Amino acid sequence: MIRIAAVGDVHLDADVLGRFRPALEELPDCADVLLLAGDLTRHGTESEARCVAEEFGGLGVPVVTVLGNHDHQCDQVPQVVKVLEDAGITVLEGTGTVLDCPGGRLGVAGVKGFGGGFAGRCASDFGEPEMKSFVRTSNESAAALGEALRGLDCDLLVALTHYAPVPDTLAGEPLEIYPFLGSYQLGQAIDSAPTALALHGHAHAGSERGVTPGGVRVRNVAHPVIKQAYSVFHLGGDQID
Amino acid sequence: MTEHSAGPPDAYVEAEIQRLLTEDPDVAEQGITVVHRETGLVLTGEVESPQRRAEILRRVAERFPDEAITSDIGVIRTQAPVQVEELP
Numbered sequence: 222m223i224r225i226a227a228v229g230d231v232h233l234d235a236d237v238l239g240r241f242r243p244a245l246e247e248l249p250d251c252a253d254v255l256l257l258a259g260d261l262t263r264h265g266t267e268s269e270a271r272c273v274a275e276e277f278g279g280l281g282v283p284v285v286t287v288l289g290n291h292d293h294q295c296d297q298v299p300q301v302v303k304v305l306e307d308a309g310i311t312v313l314e315g316t317g318t319v320l321d322c323p324g325g326r327l328g329v330a331g332v333k334g335f336g337g338g339f340a341g342r343c344a345s346d347f348g349e350p351e352m353k354s355f356v357r358t359s360n361e362s363a364a365a366l367g368e369a370l371r372g373l374d375c376d377l378l379v380a381l382t383h384y385a386p387v388p389d390t391l392a393g394e395p396l397e398i399y400p401f402l403g404s405y406q407l408g409q410a411i412d413s414a415p416t417a418l419a420l421h422g423h424a425h426a427g428s429e430r431g432v433t434p435g436g437v438r439v440r441n442v443a444h445p446v447i448k449q450a451y452s453v454f455h456l457g458g459d460q461i462d
Numbered sequence: 463m464t465e466h467s468a469g470p471p472d473a474y475v476e477a478e479i480q481r482l483l484t485e486d487p488d489v490a491e492q493g494i495t496v497v498h499r500e501t502g503l504v505l506t507g508e509v510e511s512p513q514r515r516a517e518i519l520r521r522v523a524e525r526f527p528d529e530a531i532t533s534d535i536g537v538i539r540t541q542a543p544v545q546v547e548e549l550p
């Protein structure tokens with residue numbers, strides 16, 4: 222069994238420093254890894270990233286993250302990534318990592334993802350350059366996730382995104398904004414590999430549980446949804462063929 | 463569409479506040495719901511600190527000084543979980 226703790230959308234800045242830390246100190250007793258589902262900061266500044274590093278660094282368990290849309294706001298992504306990596310936090314963007322846990326080798330592939338909407342109600346690669354650019358961003362992001370997932374050699378495979386791969390976990394959000402909250406292409410990428418669990422954030426008013434069309438369990442771990450410092454999942458550790 | 467006195471239609475007020483709360487760098491909140499009722503503005507949602515809640519209310523009051531504001535914005539709890547989810 223592999224124990225995964227996860228949370229997203231913590232939106233750290235100096236005013237939040239220390240709020241998560243008491244619960245995080247308990248992590249080594251209850252989890253093998255902490256996965257962060259993006260929107261670590263308010264605006265994606267280097268100083269906010271230092272707050273993230275201070276709050277989520279040195280926890281005694283590996284920390285793996287993707288970035289979210291807020292982490293891109295100030296166009297300081299390279300600086301943010303460097304601060305996080307200097308604190309020992311692994312940042313994924315169309316990439317993956319394998320962690321040796323007591324219960325087996327955990328593979329995590331991650332990407333921020335993007336909007337676009339869900340099957341039958343989605344944007345298409347057609348029309349104005351701005352629309353084509355929007356949809357191509359979604360397509361490329363999902364393709365990178367799928368490639369990263371299929372490339373990992375591990376016992377248990379987890380997909381980590383900021384944007385949602387299914388509409389199920391958006392229940393509670395206005396239907397009109399679903400295309401800005403995720404894309405079906407992410408779900409398709411997750412279903413292209415033997416993924417055991419998909420974790421995402423971004424949808425603050427969404428709901429916790431869903432499943433991809435291919436049967437992969439999806440959990441929305443946005444902090445406003447889970448209403449605790451992090452959620453913990455125990456996965457069976459079935460071998461991947 | 464309901465209008466309050468000579469002010470703009472509700473939908474435009476709500477849209478302006480939602481964009482203000484997202485695009486103002488001192489706020490940057492996308493999860494606040496705004497409803498313009500006859501009694502004034504009602505703000506709901508959750509934020510990460512009491513300071514952020516106070517700043518939201520200050521900004522909205524500054525922009526719409528003649529509107530009564532009702533706040534039901536909570537601060538999200540950060541306690542450790544007491545249960546795990548088993549996923550066999």
